[in-house]
Amino acid sequence: MIPLLGALALLGTGPGAEGFTIHAREVHPVSGAALEDASVAVREGKIVEVGRGAHGPRGARVLEGGSLTPGLIDAASTAGIAGKANEESSEVAPAIRVLDALDPKARAFERLARAGVTAVFVSPGTRGVIGGLGTVVKTAGESLDARVVEPASALKAAMGDDPSRGNIPVRFGTPTNFYFRRPTSRMGVVWLFRKAFFDAAEARKAGRRGDEDTDVLAEVLEGKRGLRVTARRLNDVRTALRLAEEFGLRIQIDGADEAYLCAEELRAREVAVVAGPIPSAPSSRFSEVDEPCLANASLLAKAGVLLALTAGDRGGEEALPGQALFAMRYGLPFEAALRAVTLDAARILGIEERLGSIEAGKDADLVLWEGAPFASRPLAVLVDGRLVYDAASDPGPPGSARR
Amino acid sequence: MKAWLAALALASSPADGVKGVFAGTVWTGTGPARAKAVVLFEGGRIERIEERAPPVGDAGYRSWPEGFVTPGLVDAHAHLGARADLVEDTFAVTPDARAIDVFEPTHRDFARAARAGITTALLAPLDENLVGGLAALVKTAGAADRRVLRPEALLKVSFGAAARRADREPTSQQGAAALLRREIRRAREAGGSGALPRCARGELAALAHAGTAEEIFAAGRFAPEFGLKFNLVHAPLAGEMSAFLKERGIGVVCGPYDASTPLRWLRSPAALEGAGVPIAFCTDGPERDPEALRLTAALAVRAGLDPDRALRALTVGAASLLGATDRIGSIEPGRDADLVVWSGNPLDLGSRVLAVFAGGELWFEAGARRPRRPGEPIPAEEARP
Numbered sequence: 173m174i175p176l177l178g179a180l181a182l183l184g185t186g187p188g189a190e191g192f193t194i195h196a197r198e199v200h201p202v203s204g205a206a207l208e209d210a211s212v213a214v215r216e217g218k219i220v221e222v223g224r225g226a227h228g229p230r231g232a233r234v235l236e237g238g239s240l241t242p243g244l245i246d247a248a249s250t251a252g253i254a255g256k257a258n259e260e261s262s263e264v265a266p267a268i269r270v271l272d273a274l275d276p277k278a279r280a281f282e283r284l285a286r287a288g289v290t291a292v293f294v295s296p297g298t299r300g301v302i303g304g305l306g307t308v309v310k311t312a313g314e315s316l317d318a319r320v321v322e323p324a325s326a327l328k329a330a331m332g333d334d335p336s337r338g339n340i341p342v343r344f345g346t347p348t349n350f351y352f353r354r355p356t357s358r359m360g361v362v363w364l365f366r367k368a369f370f371d372a373a374e375a376r377k378a379g380r381r382g383d384e385d386t387d388v389l390a391e392v393l394e395g396k397r398g399l400r401v402t403a404r405r406l407n408d409v410r411t412a413l414r415l416a417e418e419f420g421l422r423i424q425i426d427g428a429d430e431a432y433l434c435a436e437e438l439r440a441r442e443v444a445v446v447a448g449p450i451p452s453a454p455s456s457r458f459s460e461v462d463e464p465c466l467a468n469a470s471l472l473a474k475a476g477v478l479l480a481l482t483a484g485d486r487g488g489e490e491a492l493p494g495q496a497l498f499a500m501r502y503g504l505p506f507e508a509a510l511r512a513v514t515l516d517a518a519r520i521l522g523i524e525e526r527l528g529s530i531e532a533g534k535d536a537d538l539v540l541w542e543g544a545p546f547a548s549r550p551l552a553v554l555v556d557g558r559l560v561y562d563a564a565s566d567p568g569p570p571g572s573a574r575r
Numbered sequence: 576m577k578a579w580l581a582a583l584a585l586a587s588s589p590a591d592g593v594k595g596v597f598a599g600t601v602w603t604g605t606g607p608a609r610a611k612a613v614v615l616f617e618g619g620r621i622e623r624i625e626e627r628a629p630p631v632g633d634a635g636y637r638s639w640p641e642g643f644v645t646p647g648l649v650d651a652h653a654h655l656g657a658r659a660d661l662v663e664d665t666f667a668v669t670p671d672a673r674a675i676d677v678f679e680p681t682h683r684d685f686a687r688a689a690r691a692g693i694t695t696a697l698l699a700p701l702d703e704n705l706v707g708g709l710a711a712l713v714k715t716a717g718a719a720d721r722r723v724l725r726p727e728a729l730l731k732v733s734f735g736a737a738a739r740r741a742d743r744e745p746t747s748q749q750g751a752a753a754l755l756r757r758e759i760r761r762a763r764e765a766g767g768s769g770a771l772p773r774c775a776r777g778e779l780a781a782l783a784h785a786g787t788a789e790e791i792f793a794a795g796r797f798a799p800e801f802g803l804k805f806n807l808v809h810a811p812l813a814g815e816m817s818a819f820l821k822e823r824g825i826g827v828v829c830g831p832y833d834a835s836t837p838l839r840w841l842r843s844p845a846a847l848e849g850a851g852v853p854i855a856f857c858t859d860g861p862e863r864d865p866e867a868l869r870l871t872a873a874l875a876v877r878a879g880l881d882p883d884r885a886l887r888a889l890t891v892g893a894a895s896l897l898g899a900t901d902r903i904g905s906i907e908p909g910r911d912a913d914l915v916v917w918s919g920n921p922l923d924l925g926s927r928v929l930a931v932f933a934g935g936e937l938w939f940e941a942g943a944r945r946p947r948r949p950g951e952p953i954p955a956e957e958a959r960p
Binding site: 252254255256257258259260261262265267268269270271272273274275276277278296304315316317383384 | 736739741743744745746747748749750751752753756757760787788789792793795796812815816818819822
């Protein structure tokens with residue numbers, strides 16, 4: 173493993189500064205139709221040209237492969253969170269920023285980059301009703317600063333069981349730890365959510381200068397900041413939609429295992445969904461959900477819901493390319509699956525100006541696949557025009573034959 | 576009776592009347608080492624350095640022809656003499672708690688540090704509070720009434736795991752950063768002469784404990800966000816993030832290291848120094864023996880740090896990081912006459928301390944037998960059973 177890390181570190185600072193010409197039998201820009209036998213020119217971290225005769229700058233390194241896609245984006249990752257995923261001293265903590273707890277050197281980022289995932293949305297966990305601000309970061313890159321795409325992205329909230337699990341009502345005596353607290357039920361979760369936004373709306377109406385928490389809630393109320401809600405069961409999804417309507421909030425949903433049951437409503441309300449992860453084998457992860465459906469993503473896409481996919485914290489065959497394959501296996505067309513892990517994920521995160529498609533002027537975050545996207549292995553992964561993974565120098569996982 | 580009176584006279588005299596120190600090598604900290612030089616004292620300060628032999632027969636000069644003289648070493652993060660009293664953990668944010676208020680100059684921790692060649696130490700609150708309080712820069716040697724160099728040197732902050740607990744805000748690192756952000760904003764709005772408002776205005780530097788990469792990352796982004804003066808302490812992986820720290824003007828107090836410290840950590844000082852990040856070393860004493868300071872620097876040298884740079888980090892570099900180069904850290908005219916005479920280069924762990932001068936006074940001499948003043952070190956050979 174150490175030589176591999178060394179190789180990755182070397183690659184991060186080595187070639188790439190002078191540019192690349194990347195040629196593939198199929199180039200999938202995502203923003204337009206696929207191009208056959210086309211090239212992409214990369215210079216100074218950006219895509220400069222796409223087309224048959226595209227050439228990188230003089231001295232550019234040439235890469236060739238089966239297909240080229242934008243770098244994949246996981247819109248609901250848990251990568252790199254060090255320690256507890258939530259601040260538990262308060263169940264409503266809008267001013268918390270997950271970036272403050274992000275380990276830029278986490279092994280998870282290396283694993284993601286090798287799988288072709290170049291950017292992730294990471295948010296606080298689901299232990300808080302309102303958990304705090306998520307962040308969008310790249311999984312690799314030249315400097316730590318350049319890796320942060322959005323330091324403070326959408327606000328994270330959670331419906332359902334997670335925020336109340338483990339809490340104990342205070343009946344008598346003096347509370348001795350944080351778990352003697354509300355909420356203890358689904359109803360309590362909604363109550364706290366509603367109280368937080370009600371108070372913030374009142375403060376805003378009265379023109380009161382708020383603290384950090386109120387400021388964040390006010391930005392959400394004004395539509396300046398997105399709200400990501402984890403809602404697994406149908407009733408949780410419906411509750412989230414109801415709360416969104418009540419306060420005029422622009423929400424997006426992840427977890428969403430039963431979202432397919434109200435796909436029409438989600439489309440009508442223009443609520444985006446981050447679906448997954450789909451386990452490769454039956455698992456207890458669906459225990460909170462009454463009617464899991466492996467066709468969740470394809471049914472949502474068919475209904476016209478803006479869709480992204482996530483692998484959560486899963487790796488190996490359950491990593492993001494695998495999630496796209498699973499979704500395709502259960503009915504999602506390839507083009508829709510590709511969009512869901514690139515441009516549509518970027519749209520949901522509000523970063524489509526920089527990431528998500530192969531267009532001149534966008535960040536050179538690219539994956540060169542040996543054959544078809546997802547189904548074959550990545551030959552090369554670029555982040556900001558730097559080769560961060562090169563299959564030629566990858567000895568494969570320790571103790572195994574080369575993948 | 577006569578001997579007792581003589582002893583009393585010696586004990587009460589403010590200085591031993593030392594006019595200067597002659598040694599085979601004088602390493603000044605700022606210029607090239609001087610061979611066969613005499614360092615002249617005047618009023619507890621260094622007057623000048625002359626490359627000549629001392630006047631024959633003048634008892635005011637002490638001479639170590641084979642000796643290696645350095646400025647007194649600086650331990651840039653320690654809890655000497657007051658380990659348990661350096662945290663008020665009923666709250667996570669106690670900016671106005673002051674380490675100087677529990678400083679006891681006659682405590683044996685200081686005598687032991689002085690005997691190991693450390694003449695100045697940062698007496699810092701522990702890592703168990705998000706904002707621990709004010710650290711003091713103190714001398715380990717010299718007259719008790721002249722020991723305090725900077726009563727409010729730095730504000731101690733901790734991004735470490737010890738500051739996060741399940742029974743008190745914050746419980747997580749995200750919570751710690753958010754709480755600090757809130758406290759700094761409030762301090763800035765409230766103004767005044769408290770430690771946090773002064774820190775928020777950039778008048779008082781902070782020294783932040785960081786253990787892991789994400790703690791360094793968070794602490795590093797904090798400084799420019801609020802325009803704070805920020806340095807880090809411990810930060811074992813800082814060397815791998817040296818470009819990030821250099822860009823933000825953040826220095827690092829490295830160590831303490833020992834024989835079981837991973838090589839990846841030991842490489843940190845060399846990487847930081849190579850990138851132009853200011854460094855110093857610390858012992859966390861009394862958790863580690865004062866000798867850990869030299870050991871830490873020597874291990875950093877073994878892992879690639881230039882020996883001269885290591886010696887600077889132990890002296891003038893630390894003084895610069897702690898904002899006290901006007902008084903300590905180098906052998907230059909006007910600096911306090913805090914010197915250590917070694918039997919050889921202190922980075923050679925075989926070298927011993929032959930003598931320690933504090934404020935121009937001979938404070939400790941190996942093998943010397945004479946009455947001790949309060950707080951004066953017990954010579955090593957007497958201290959051992």
